[in-house]
Amino acid sequence: MRAPDILLSLLLAGLAAAFPFLVNAYWLHVMIIGMIYAIIAASWSLLAGFAGQFSFGHVAFVAIGGYTAGILAVSLHVPLPLGMLAGIVAAALIGAGVGWTCLRMSGPYLAIFTMAFSEVLRITIVTENEITGGPGGLNVPQLFHAQTDLPYYYLILALLVVSVVGMMLVLASRWGLFFRAIRENEQAAAAAGVKVTRFRILACAIASGVAGLAGGFYAPYIGILTPDVASQDQMGLVVAMAIVGGVETLPGVVAGAIAVEFMVEALRSYGQWRLVLFGLLLLLTMRFARNGLLAPGWLAIRRLAVLQGQRLIRGTAD
Amino acid sequence: MLDYFLIQSANGIVIGVIYALIATGLTIIFALLKIVNFAHGELYMMGGYFGYYVITLAGVPPLPAVVAAMAISFAFAVAIERGLLTPLYSPGMERKSDYGILITFGLAVFLRNIAIIIFGPFPLRPPSFFDGDLVLGGLIISYDRLVAAGGGLLILVLLIFFLNRTVWGQALNAVSQSRESASIVGINSERMYMFAFGLGGALAGGAGALVAPIYSLSPSMGLVPDTQAFVIVILGGLGSVSGSIIAGILLGLSENLFIAFLPDPNRGPSYANAFGLFIMMLVLLFRPTGIFGRHHAAME
Amino acid sequence: MAMPALIETRGLSKHFGGIFAVDRLDFAVNAGELVGLIGPNGSGKTTTINLLTGHLKIDAGQVRLRGERVDGAAASVFAARGVGRTFQITQLFSRMSVIENMLVPGLARAHAEKRVVLGEARKHLEFLGLASLETLQAKNLSGGQQKLLELGRALMLKPEILFLDEPFAGVNPYLRDEIIGFVKTLHEAGRTFVIVDHDLDAIQRLVHRLVVMSRGKKIADGPLAEVRTNPAVITAYSGV
Ligand SMILES: Nc1ncnc2c1ncn2[C@@H]1O[C@H](COP(=O)(O)OP(=O)(O)O)[C@@H](O)[C@H]1O
Ligand SMILES: [Mg+2]
Numbered sequence: 001m002r003a004p005d006i007l008l009s010l011l012l013a014g015l016a017a018a019f020p021f022l023v024n025a026y027w028l029h030v031m032i033i034g035m036i037y038a039i040i041a042a043s044w045s046l047l048a049g050f051a052g053q054f055s056f057g058h059v060a061f062v063a064i065g066g067y068t069a070g071i072l073a074v075s076l077h078v079p080l081p082l083g084m085l086a087g088i089v090a091a092a093l094i095g096a097g098v099g100w101t102c103l104r105m106s107g108p109y110l111a112i113f114t115m116a117f118s119e120v121l122r123i124t125i126v127t128e129n130e131i132t133g134g135p136g137g138l139n140v141p142q143l144f145h146a147q148t149d150l151p152y153y154y155l156i157l158a159l160l161v162v163s164v165v166g167m168m169l170v171l172a173s174r175w176g177l178f179f180r181a182i183r184e185n186e187q188a189a190a191a192a193g194v195k196v197t198r199f200r201i202l203a204c205a206i207a208s209g210v211a212g213l214a215g216g217f218y219a220p221y222i223g224i225l226t227p228d229v230a231s232q233d234q235m236g237l238v239v240a241m242a243i244v245g246g247v248e249t250l251p252g253v254v255a256g257a258i259a260v261e262f263m264v265e266a267l268r269s270y271g272q273w274r275l276v277l278f279g280l281l282l283l284l285t286m287r288f289a290r291n292g293l294l295a296p297g298w299l300a301i302r303r304l305a306v307l308q309g310q311r312l313i314r315g316t317a318d
Numbered sequence: 319m320l321d322y323f324l325i326q327s328a329n330g331i332v333i334g335v336i337y338a339l340i341a342t343g344l345t346i347i348f349a350l351l352k353i354v355n356f357a358h359g360e361l362y363m364m365g366g367y368f369g370y371y372v373i374t375l376a377g378v379p380p381l382p383a384v385v386a387a388m389a390i391s392f393a394f395a396v397a398i399e400r401g402l403l404t405p406l407y408s409p410g411m412e413r414k415s416d417y418g419i420l421i422t423f424g425l426a427v428f429l430r431n432i433a434i435i436i437f438g439p440f441p442l443r444p445p446s447f448f449d450g451d452l453v454l455g456g457l458i459i460s461y462d463r464l465v466a467a468g469g470g471l472l473i474l475v476l477l478i479f480f481l482n483r484t485v486w487g488q489a490l491n492a493v494s495q496s497r498e499s500a501s502i503v504g505i506n507s508e509r510m511y512m513f514a515f516g517l518g519g520a521l522a523g524g525a526g527a528l529v530a531p532i533y534s535l536s537p538s539m540g541l542v543p544d545t546q547a548f549v550i551v552i553l554g555g556l557g558s559v560s561g562s563i564i565a566g567i568l569l570g571l572s573e574n575l576f577i578a579f580l581p582d583p584n585r586g587p588s589y590a591n592a593f594g595l596f597i598m599m600l601v602l603l604f605r606p607t608g609i610f611g612r613h614h615a616a617m618e
Numbered sequence: 619m620a621m622p623a624l625i626e627t628r629g630l631s632k633h634f635g636g637i638f639a640v641d642r643l644d645f646a647v648n649a650g651e652l653v654g655l656i657g658p659n660g661s662g663k664t665t666t667i668n669l670l671t672g673h674l675k676i677d678a679g680q681v682r683l684r685g686e687r688v689d690g691a692a693a694s695v696f697a698a699r700g701v702g703r704t705f706q707i708t709q710l711f712s713r714m715s716v717i718e719n720m721l722v723p724g725l726a727r728a729h730a731e732k733r734v735v736l737g738e739a740r741k742h743l744e745f746l747g748l749a750s751l752e753t754l755q756a757k758n759l760s761g762g763q764q765k766l767l768e769l770g771r772a773l774m775l776k777p778e779i780l781f782l783d784e785p786f787a788g789v790n791p792y793l794r795d796e797i798i799g800f801v802k803t804l805h806e807a808g809r810t811f812v813i814v815d816h817d818l819d820a821i822q823r824l825v826h827r828l829v830v831m832s833r834g835k836k837i838a839d840g841p842l843a844e845v846r847t848n849p850a851v852i853t854a855y856s857g858v
Contacts (some may be wrong), residue, residue, distance in 0.1 A: 054416065058452075102606070104606035107419065108354035108418070109602060111423075112548050113602045115545060116545055116596075119545070123588060123591060123595075127589060174726075177718060177722055178722065181714065181722045183709075184595070184711035184712055185709050186703075187769075188709035190692065190693035190773060191671065191698070191702075192722045192726060192774075192775070193720060195692070195726075232541060233427065233430070233431070235428030236424070238426070240427075273435065275434075276428060276431045276435060279425075279428030279429075279432070282424035286420050286424060287405070313435045
């Protein structure tokens with residue numbers, strides 16, 4: 001990490017820690033939701049942007065994480081933290097299974113397959129209402145018995161930092177190199193000795209597990225889980241966040257998710273128009289700024305910071 | 319019981335023809351632009367509403383309204399193509415497949431939600447083509463369904479004629495075979511892409527207008543056909559209109575029979591959509607790259 | 619008993635629909651050889667390479683690597699065991715830098731250490747004259763540079779045997795001489811090569827042994843001079 005990165009990270013950390021004391025309860029809630037989406041969008045970026053698997057079924061794993069934790073807590077009285085852990089494991093395992101199933105698919109075929117998987121899961125949740133609560137939703141107990149959202153805020157902040165930094169470390173490692181090699185050219189990757197099967201499944205498992213984590217947190221935080229978490233509109237929102245942020249930079253995606261969520265809330269009085277607007281945002285970003293809106297901005301700021309730093313150093317040396 | 323089976327079969331064939339219409343549009347777009355249109359179901363939905371408003375606002379009778387809906391859908395699709403898809407044709411464009419997936423996916427989200435605002439979330443139902451039912455022994459089928467199936471078949475027959483017997487149809491075919499050689503013989507391939515997307519939109523829109531009196535219109539009605547059409551394209555063979563027709567009818571039939579024979583009556587309708595999706599997942603498992611021998615192309 | 623051949627096939631077959639792309643092929647390469655594999659278009663050369671490197675499933679027959687059966691293994695397993703290849707149409711990781719292209723096979727090796735692999739990669743890039751392009755994205759290289767990078771990437775496997783599929787196709791005369799030089803140097807350093815190409819002149823300057831395929835079958839196999847006068851070879855080439 002370069003000096004400006006460290007500085008910016010410290011600044012952000014300070015801001016994040018102080019955030020709950022700067023805003024009212026409503027915006028704190030919006031921030032928490034934004035951070036949940038940030039985890040989901042970042043994990044989708046790992047899968048789509050880096051490993052090249054454009055899944056439109058990613059929100060299914062949010063549902064799997066959430067419903068696993070919720071059903072275990074409601075039906076079997078399993079403690080929530082344990083249920084959340086089980087949700088992560090279930091999402092990762094099922095993700096690996098889906099990844100294995102669509103090993104020979106790519107591009108639109110994989111997109112359609114995962115979309116179908118997600119819809120089948122959603123329909124199953126709607127139909128099997130004795131276990132899942134059906135369309136009316138599943139009431140999930142609270143994680144904390146506090147008056148405010150403060151404990152939730154710090155927990156999701158920690159989860160966000162851990163999961164995003166963890167994924168960034170994975171992407172910077174040789175695993176990340178192999179993910180990208182497979183994305184670029186599967187055949188060449190195999191000829192280069194990359195175990196394509198293993199790494200494709202691995203990418204699915206990691207991304208799905210992280211999505212499951214987000215679902216596991218979402219369920220007790222909101223308190224009611226509906227099949228809508230796995231809807232195609234949710235998927236659209238996640239894709240929009242990642243694309244606006246810049247799908248190949250995780251910090252950009254995190255910023256994109258939080259920014260879009262704040263926009264959605266700011267436009268609350270416009271009701272349904274919000275969904276239209278971010279659909280439009282996704283279209284315009286794809287059409288006119290394919291690398292995202294935020295990532296290039298972030299890079300520009302960094303470049304400027306580096307430049308200033310160099311000038312500073314040169315200045316003192318003179 | 320036999321009657322019930324007959325009725326379900328007839329319903330299956332009707333919806334199968336509609337699926338085939340949607341799928342042939344998807345195939346034509348696929349064959350020319352080399353992208354999967356993830357917003358195809360939304361064009362179907364829009365076509366339904368176009369038909370509805372042509373009837374209710376302009377007072378056009380239901381049958382001509384289908385033709386009007388197709389014309390409007392054509393123009394609508396061309397506008398989308400001009401606005402969003404032209405980057406696909408520039409030679410310097412990278413990752414065209416990704417762009418095609420994401421831009422049409424975004425379009426689908428956008429159209430679904432703007433439809434809720436413009437048309438409202440509640441189901442709308444245009445007037446019937448003809449009131450009443452045809453009764454043939456145990457088989458009872460509404461005239462609306464007959465018109466939908468008959469109209470759909472007529473459009474498909476005209477389409478086959480158009481593709482095989484007219485200059486424009488042959489130009490479409492030439493561009494789908496090879497952009498380069500088509501441009502050598504003087505075909506403007508960009509105009510063909512525009513036309514293909516418009517045609518695909520018109521077919522989907524026509525399907526939407528035809529089923530509107532049967533199933534009612536709702537902004538989310540395109541979600542299922544979105545994926546269904548894809549199954550049909552894969553089952554029936556890319557670029558094969560007749561394959562799409564057969565596969566469409568088979569899929570419609572099997573879905574309706576699935577509902578008829580599922581032992582749990584509460585779950586049947588709910589799982590019927592899942593059934594079609596499930597079939598598609600199976601199809602993809604066995605033909606994971608669809609119809610292309612893309613593997614070979616990459617190998618050479 | 620003599621040492622087993624480095625790579626060997628028996629009754630190797632592959633068909634696509636009704637086409638027998640490779641038809642009961644028996645073929646062995648010993649360590650240290652430099653073999654040319656020629657034949658008219660569509661005679662099954664590329665398919666043979668694909669079968670011998672795990673890129674295609676075998677219909678019938680065997681593949682042995684140092685005497686051990688490996689048919690059915692994945693391409694990555696072949697790569698890990700020292701079988702490298704290039705493709706008829708260059709296959710690079712386009713949106714990755716030159717050095718990253720080199721690091722992929724290096725780091726995919728068992729017990730690879732990043733620092734060591736980086737050193738090796740730079741050494742190979744130096745050898746191929748690509749050292750100054752390290753940070754460029756592969757897609758921005760010229761066609762010739764891409765071919766060289768693909769060769770360099772295969773070298774990162776520390777391969778014992780290298781299959782080159784049409785290395786001279788579409789290459790300018792200067793680069794052609796350069797590639798011939800690289801292959802000679804690498805061969806002298808102990809690497810085994812199987813080279814597929816239509817450029818008989820270049821092949822003749824390189825190889826000691828020539829194998830000829832036609833319609834999926836091996837029709838000649840032997841020293842260069844002998845094969846060139848073989849009547850079956852002459853008919854195969856003039857007949858197509
Ligand atoms: N993946 C494939 N699918 C169908 N046919 C193939 C495939 N690969 C090769 N072929 C056919 O097999 C035959 C041999 O091809 P190939 O090995 O590429 O020949 P060569 O490399 O000698 O020109 C040709 O007829 C070719 O069309
Ligand atoms: Mg070849």
